[in-house]
Amino acid sequence: MTQAPHGQDYIPQLPDIDPETSKLDPQRSGFWTGSSGVVLANIGTSLKVPDLPEGERTIDSIPDLWARPLLFTRALYDTRHKLHGQVLAEWRGMLALVALWETRSLSLEVRSLELPTNPNRTNPAFVRAAALLCPTEALSEDTPWEKVNVFYYDDRPIGMASPTTLVCTAVSTQGRLDERVSWQKGGALADPCDFLSTAERGAVSFWLKKLSEELIESLGPIKGRPRSLLNSLTRLLSEFCKSLGEPVDSQVSERELGLSVGLYRLLDRPLRTREIGLQQSAVALVPSAGFQPVRSLLVLETELAQKWAVNPAEVPVYGRTTLAGIDFRALDPDKPGQIGREVLQGAAWRTPELFFCERLLLIAPDNVADRFEGIREVEGQKNLLFDGRPAVPILPIRGELLDYLSAADLQERIRLFMEKDGSIRVEMRLTLVGVNNKPRSLTIKHLYSREAIDCRTTVPIIEIWPHFRSQTWKTYYTYFDTAVRRAQEIFVARPHCGAIHDPEFRPQVFQRSESDVRQLTRTTAPPTALVCTAQFPDVSAPVEVGFLLLQDFPTVQTSDAAWSLGIDFGTSATQVYYQSGGSDEPEPLEIPRQFLRVTPVSADDLDRLTTYFLPPFVPETPFLTLFRPEVGTERTPYIRGNIRYLKPGTLAKLLNQEGVHSGFKWSDNEEGKQLLAGFLEQLALQCAAAAAGRGARTVRWHVSYPSVFSRGANAFLKSTWRTIARNCDLPCRDDELVFRTESEAAARFFKQKQGIPFTETICIDIGGGTSDISVWEETSLQQQCSIRFAGETLFMDLLKANPSVLGIFNPDWERRLIEAKRGTNFYAEADSLLRAGREEIFERLPMVVDTTNRQDRIYRFIHLISLGTAGLVFYAGLLVRRLVEQKRWASKTLPYVCIGGNGARMFRWLSLGQEFDQEAAQHRLFRKVLEASTSLEAGAAFGVAISKLPKAEAAFGLIVPSKILFKREEEAKIELAGENFSLGVAADAPIDDAETWKWNLKAEVLASGLKAPATFKFLRTFIDAYNTYAATHESLARKVVYNDGVEKLVRDSVQEYLNSQKGIDEAAIVVEPIFITALKALLKLETDAWVGGK
Structure with a gap:
C-alpha cells in the first residue's frame, strides 16, 4: 500500500459489480462465509472492468514468464476481451510481416531455443523456471512450447511463434521496426489491410488461404481443445482473408525463414517476389533521347510514393525489391550497387541529396560587362545576385547526370530561387519510368545556405575548338588555363560530351607552378557541358561544384563538296591555298578562329592563348613557320605543342623564352622531325576544320617539297602526310594525296x-x-x-x-x-x-x-x-x-x-x-x-x-x-655541280671539265669524297659579268675583287664542305652544288668586308 497525503494508507478497492454478468449471491457486509474454489472465478467474471486507457496493450501484473503468449492467446480468441482488437491487429500485422518479408526485403529472421523437458540443477535458473512453467495447451503435439522460435527484426526481438496462435507479438515494438513495415502504429503492429497495396493484399490473402488449408490438412481429424483452437484460428484466418479481399494466385518463395518445428513449417516460406528488370523499375531515371548510359540510375526518395499518391509496395525498384522494402537508413553510399540483399546489375541507386554538390559556387566578375559565352541559362539565373552583384552559378549538380540527360533537358529541368535570407534553393525535375511504365516526374530540392555559397570574381581561360558540328567532324579540343591565378580564386573545368572517349584522349595537364596550370582535352564530339571542381580553404582536395551547360554548337550542313588544299611548308613561312570547286581559282586560306570562348578573358590573358593554344585573331598569310613543343607529351595535335602564330603587324620577340622553334624543316635529328610533324599535323587539322566548317565532305591534299631534300627527309615528310591524311576526319584517298616539287608548283602559278x-x-x-x-x-x-x-x-x-x-x-x-x-x-x-x-x-x-x-x-x-x-x-x-x-x-x-x-x-x-x-x-x-x-x-x-x-x-x-x-x-630533277671537281681527294688527274660541271651531283658521289677544283671556272665567269655591270652608272653594285688569294679562301671553304660529306649516311645528305658552295664563300668574304668597313 502507498501512503496518503496525511500519512494514511491507500486502501485499494475492487471495481464495481457488473449486474449484467454477476454470479455472486448478495451477502451482508462484515460477515465471513465458507465457499468453494469457484467463487474466485465468479468474482472475476462479475467485476465491471473498465476499458483500457488508450495506448495500453497488455496487463502486466501476471507473474509468469509465459504471460505474454498466454494473454495473447486468450485476447485473440476471446472477442469480448478488452485487448482483443489490439491483439487481433498485431496478430494480423505479424502474419503479414512473415508473409511479406521477402517482397519487402524486411530484416526479419528467426532464432531458436529448445527448453529441456526435464530440467535439473545443471540448467541455468531462468531456463529451469521457463521449462517448469511451460504451458501445455497447443494445436499439435509436434509443436510444443519447449521449442521456442523468436522473431528478430534488425537484431531486435519483436515476437515469437506460438503453438496456439502461430505467431505472437512482443508487448512493444517501439523503435524496433523501420519504415518498410508501414503497418505500425503507436509502437505496435497494426492491421495491415489499409497499408498494403492492392497487389499485396491479394497476395497475402492467397498466402493466408493456403496457410489455413495446410493447417487443416496437417492436423487432420482432431478433437477437444486442439479442435476448438483450430476452429478459432481458421475462422480468424478466413476473416483476415475477407478483409484483404479476393486472393490472387501468387508464388511462394523457395527461401526459408528458419521455422522448422511442426506447424511452424507452414509459415517458413514467404510470398515470392515477382522479379523485375531495369526496364520495369518505376524509379529508373529516363535518359534523354539518344542517350544510352552504361548503367541505369535508380532514384530512391522516401516520399516518392506519397508524391505519386501510390502505395510504396506498388513501386517496383529492382529484382524483388519495391519501394516499400527499402530501409533508407541502411543505404550505404559506398555501395551504390546494392540495396539491402539485392545486388544491382547494370544499375546504381541514388538518393536526391547525392545529385547535389555540397557547395554552390557563384562567379561575379569584377567587370559586370564580362559575360560567359555559349552557356545555357536556367530559370532564375538572370535574377541571381550575390551581395547585390549579378552572378553566374556553376550549377551544383553532380556531373554524372550529364551521361543521362542532355544539356537542353537539364536546362529545362533546373530552377534557381533566391530566398530572403540570401540562401539559394535549387530544384531539379527528373523523369522516372513510373509505375506500369507510365513516366512520372519527381522534383528534388536542395537549399544552399549563405555558408554553403562561395562567390569568386576571377575566372580561368576556357576555350573550345572548333565551334561547329557536322556529320563528318570528330575532333574537338578544350583548352583550360589558370592564367597564373591561385587555385582558390578560380575553378577548374573539364569538358563532357556524353560520349565514351578513347583512352588516348585523356586530358593532358601542363603545370609550371601551382598557379600556372594548363589542361588540354581532346574529345570526339562537341562538349555539352563543363564539369567543374574548386578548391576551398577547409578542404585539402578539389571539390566537385557542378557544371556549366553549353549551348549547342552551330550545325554545318555537309555537302558533297571536296576541297583541294595546297600546302607550301616553308623554312621561314608557310602558305595555304584552297579550291572549293573545280572551276574556282585557288584562294589563300585564312585560318578562321572557329573557337568558343566560354569565360570572359582580359586583354592580359590573350597572349597566353596565342602562346599555348590558338590566337584570338586571324593569322596573316603567309604565316611564320614556328612551333612551340610540349615536353614528354603524346604525339597528338595541340597536345604535343602548337603553332606559334603572330598577330599581323606585331613583332616576334622572346620566342626562345616561350620555347618556340623555327627552321626545323631541315632538321635531321629526332627532335626536329617531331617539330615538323607537330607543325604539319596541327596545320592540316586547322585546314580540314576550315573546310568542314564550310560544308566540305572530303579533302584532297597537295603538298610541295624541295627536290634537294635528303632521301630520309623526303621519306619522313611523305610518311607524315600519309598519317595525317589517314587520321583526318575528312577522308582523303591515297590518290588524292599529291606531292609536287616546289619548283614545279611555283611555275604553275606563273603560268596560271x-x-x-x-x-x-x-x-x-x-x-x-x-x-x-x-x-x-x-x-x-x-x-x-x-x-x-x-x-x-x-x-x-x-x-x-x-x-x-x-x-x-x-x-x-x-x-x-x-x-x-x-x-x-x-x-x-x-x-x-x-x-x-x-x-x-x-x-x-x-x-x-x-x-x-x-x-x-x-x-x-x-x-x-x-x-x-x-x-x-x-x-x-x-x-x-x-x-x-x-x-x-x-x-x-x-x-x-x-x-x-x-x-x-x-x-x-x-x-x-x-x-x-x-x-x-x-x-x-x-x-x-x-x-x-x-x-x-x-x-x-x-x-x-x-x-x-x-x-x-x-x-x-x-x-x-x-x-x-x-x-x-x-x-x-638534277643538282647540277656547276663547277668541275675530282673524284676522291687523293686523285691526281682531274676529270675533264665538260664531264664534271654538268654532273648531276648525287648523295652517293658526295659521300665517296670529292676534291675541289683548282680554279672555279664558272665563278670567275660570273664575277666578270657582275663586275662589268657594277662599273655602269647607278648600278648599286661594287666591283668584286677576285684574285688568287680570294680564290684560295673560296677553295678551302668548298673543300671543307666536301670533306664534311665524305663517309656519312647517303640518306641524310642534302646535296649542295659546288658552284653554290663557292658562291656562298664569296658572299661571306664580301659580307665580312662590309661589316669590317673595308
Missing part, C-alpha cells in the same frame, strides 16, 4: 596567275631555306633543282652580320635584331620585324641611301643582295647551258625569268623600294649574268618577272589543273 607563256622560261622560287628552280621549254618541264641558297643566306644573314643597317631606319629595330641574335630564332624574329616595317622601309629607302657613295652602308647592303641574287640566276643559266650542250634546248635566245617566293621581296631593295620591273637598272644585271652562264643572247622578249603574290606561288600552283604544264619523268 600571271600569264607567263612558258615558251622558254626559268622559274625561281626563292624561299627562306631553298631556292627551287625549274627550266621550261614549250610548256614542258626540262629540268628542275632545289638548292640551299635562299632568303636566309641572301638576306637574313646580312642583317645578322650587320644589324646596324636597319638602325638607319629605326634605332629600335637594330636593338631588336641584336637581341634576336642571342637566341635561336633570329630568322623568325627578323622576318616578323621586316613584315611589320616593310612598307616604311621601302618608302624611306630612296631617301636614306647614297647612290653615289659606294661605301655607303645601305649601298653596300644592296650590293650584297645583288651579288647573291645575280649568282643564283647565273646558276639557273647553267642548267640551260647544260641543256644547250646536250642539244635539248632549241632556242637561241635567253629564257624569260620568273622570280617568286618570299625572297622575291628582296628585289624591291634593288629597285630602291619600287616594284621591280623592266625599267629597273638591275634588270640589266640579270640579263648580263644570264648571257654569261647560258652563252645565249637576249632577245626582245627577255624579261624578269617578279611575283605579284610573293610566297603564294607554290601553294597556288599545287592545285591548278595539271594540264597547263607538262612534266617530264623523274630524270628532270
Whole structure:
C-alpha cells in the first residue's frame, strides 16, 4: 500500500459489480462465509472492468514468464476481451510481416531455443523456471512450447511463434521496426489491410488461404481443445482473408525463414517476389533521347510514393525489391550497387541529396560587362545576385547526370530561387519510368545556405575548338588555363560530351607552378557541358561544384563538296591555298578562329592563348613557320605543342623564352622531325576544320617539297602526310594525296596567275631555306633543282652580320635584331620585324641611301643582295647551258625569268623600294649574268618577272589543273655541280671539265669524297659579268675583287664542305652544288668586308 497525503494508507478497492454478468449471491457486509474454489472465478467474471486507457496493450501484473503468449492467446480468441482488437491487429500485422518479408526485403529472421523437458540443477535458473512453467495447451503435439522460435527484426526481438496462435507479438515494438513495415502504429503492429497495396493484399490473402488449408490438412481429424483452437484460428484466418479481399494466385518463395518445428513449417516460406528488370523499375531515371548510359540510375526518395499518391509496395525498384522494402537508413553510399540483399546489375541507386554538390559556387566578375559565352541559362539565373552583384552559378549538380540527360533537358529541368535570407534553393525535375511504365516526374530540392555559397570574381581561360558540328567532324579540343591565378580564386573545368572517349584522349595537364596550370582535352564530339571542381580553404582536395551547360554548337550542313588544299611548308613561312570547286581559282586560306570562348578573358590573358593554344585573331598569310613543343607529351595535335602564330603587324620577340622553334624543316635529328610533324599535323587539322566548317565532305591534299631534300627527309615528310591524311576526319584517298616539287608548283602559278607563256622560261622560287628552280621549254618541264641558297643566306644573314643597317631606319629595330641574335630564332624574329616595317622601309629607302657613295652602308647592303641574287640566276643559266650542250634546248635566245617566293621581296631593295620591273637598272644585271652562264643572247622578249603574290606561288600552283604544264619523268630533277671537281681527294688527274660541271651531283658521289677544283671556272665567269655591270652608272653594285688569294679562301671553304660529306649516311645528305658552295664563300668574304668597313 502507498501512503496518503496525511500519512494514511491507500486502501485499494475492487471495481464495481457488473449486474449484467454477476454470479455472486448478495451477502451482508462484515460477515465471513465458507465457499468453494469457484467463487474466485465468479468474482472475476462479475467485476465491471473498465476499458483500457488508450495506448495500453497488455496487463502486466501476471507473474509468469509465459504471460505474454498466454494473454495473447486468450485476447485473440476471446472477442469480448478488452485487448482483443489490439491483439487481433498485431496478430494480423505479424502474419503479414512473415508473409511479406521477402517482397519487402524486411530484416526479419528467426532464432531458436529448445527448453529441456526435464530440467535439473545443471540448467541455468531462468531456463529451469521457463521449462517448469511451460504451458501445455497447443494445436499439435509436434509443436510444443519447449521449442521456442523468436522473431528478430534488425537484431531486435519483436515476437515469437506460438503453438496456439502461430505467431505472437512482443508487448512493444517501439523503435524496433523501420519504415518498410508501414503497418505500425503507436509502437505496435497494426492491421495491415489499409497499408498494403492492392497487389499485396491479394497476395497475402492467397498466402493466408493456403496457410489455413495446410493447417487443416496437417492436423487432420482432431478433437477437444486442439479442435476448438483450430476452429478459432481458421475462422480468424478466413476473416483476415475477407478483409484483404479476393486472393490472387501468387508464388511462394523457395527461401526459408528458419521455422522448422511442426506447424511452424507452414509459415517458413514467404510470398515470392515477382522479379523485375531495369526496364520495369518505376524509379529508373529516363535518359534523354539518344542517350544510352552504361548503367541505369535508380532514384530512391522516401516520399516518392506519397508524391505519386501510390502505395510504396506498388513501386517496383529492382529484382524483388519495391519501394516499400527499402530501409533508407541502411543505404550505404559506398555501395551504390546494392540495396539491402539485392545486388544491382547494370544499375546504381541514388538518393536526391547525392545529385547535389555540397557547395554552390557563384562567379561575379569584377567587370559586370564580362559575360560567359555559349552557356545555357536556367530559370532564375538572370535574377541571381550575390551581395547585390549579378552572378553566374556553376550549377551544383553532380556531373554524372550529364551521361543521362542532355544539356537542353537539364536546362529545362533546373530552377534557381533566391530566398530572403540570401540562401539559394535549387530544384531539379527528373523523369522516372513510373509505375506500369507510365513516366512520372519527381522534383528534388536542395537549399544552399549563405555558408554553403562561395562567390569568386576571377575566372580561368576556357576555350573550345572548333565551334561547329557536322556529320563528318570528330575532333574537338578544350583548352583550360589558370592564367597564373591561385587555385582558390578560380575553378577548374573539364569538358563532357556524353560520349565514351578513347583512352588516348585523356586530358593532358601542363603545370609550371601551382598557379600556372594548363589542361588540354581532346574529345570526339562537341562538349555539352563543363564539369567543374574548386578548391576551398577547409578542404585539402578539389571539390566537385557542378557544371556549366553549353549551348549547342552551330550545325554545318555537309555537302558533297571536296576541297583541294595546297600546302607550301616553308623554312621561314608557310602558305595555304584552297579550291572549293573545280572551276574556282585557288584562294589563300585564312585560318578562321572557329573557337568558343566560354569565360570572359582580359586583354592580359590573350597572349597566353596565342602562346599555348590558338590566337584570338586571324593569322596573316603567309604565316611564320614556328612551333612551340610540349615536353614528354603524346604525339597528338595541340597536345604535343602548337603553332606559334603572330598577330599581323606585331613583332616576334622572346620566342626562345616561350620555347618556340623555327627552321626545323631541315632538321635531321629526332627532335626536329617531331617539330615538323607537330607543325604539319596541327596545320592540316586547322585546314580540314576550315573546310568542314564550310560544308566540305572530303579533302584532297597537295603538298610541295624541295627536290634537294635528303632521301630520309623526303621519306619522313611523305610518311607524315600519309598519317595525317589517314587520321583526318575528312577522308582523303591515297590518290588524292599529291606531292609536287616546289619548283614545279611555283611555275604553275606563273603560268596560271600571271600569264607567263612558258615558251622558254626559268622559274625561281626563292624561299627562306631553298631556292627551287625549274627550266621550261614549250610548256614542258626540262629540268628542275632545289638548292640551299635562299632568303636566309641572301638576306637574313646580312642583317645578322650587320644589324646596324636597319638602325638607319629605326634605332629600335637594330636593338631588336641584336637581341634576336642571342637566341635561336633570329630568322623568325627578323622576318616578323621586316613584315611589320616593310612598307616604311621601302618608302624611306630612296631617301636614306647614297647612290653615289659606294661605301655607303645601305649601298653596300644592296650590293650584297645583288651579288647573291645575280649568282643564283647565273646558276639557273647553267642548267640551260647544260641543256644547250646536250642539244635539248632549241632556242637561241635567253629564257624569260620568273622570280617568286618570299625572297622575291628582296628585289624591291634593288629597285630602291619600287616594284621591280623592266625599267629597273638591275634588270640589266640579270640579263648580263644570264648571257654569261647560258652563252645565249637576249632577245626582245627577255624579261624578269617578279611575283605579284610573293610566297603564294607554290601553294597556288599545287592545285591548278595539271594540264597547263607538262612534266617530264623523274630524270628532270638534277643538282647540277656547276663547277668541275675530282673524284676522291687523293686523285691526281682531274676529270675533264665538260664531264664534271654538268654532273648531276648525287648523295652517293658526295659521300665517296670529292676534291675541289683548282680554279672555279664558272665563278670567275660570273664575277666578270657582275663586275662589268657594277662599273655602269647607278648600278648599286661594287666591283668584286677576285684574285688568287680570294680564290684560295673560296677553295678551302668548298673543300671543307666536301670533306664534311665524305663517309656519312647517303640518306641524310642534302646535296649542295659546288658552284653554290663557292658562291656562298664569296658572299661571306664580301659580307665580312662590309661589316669590317673595308
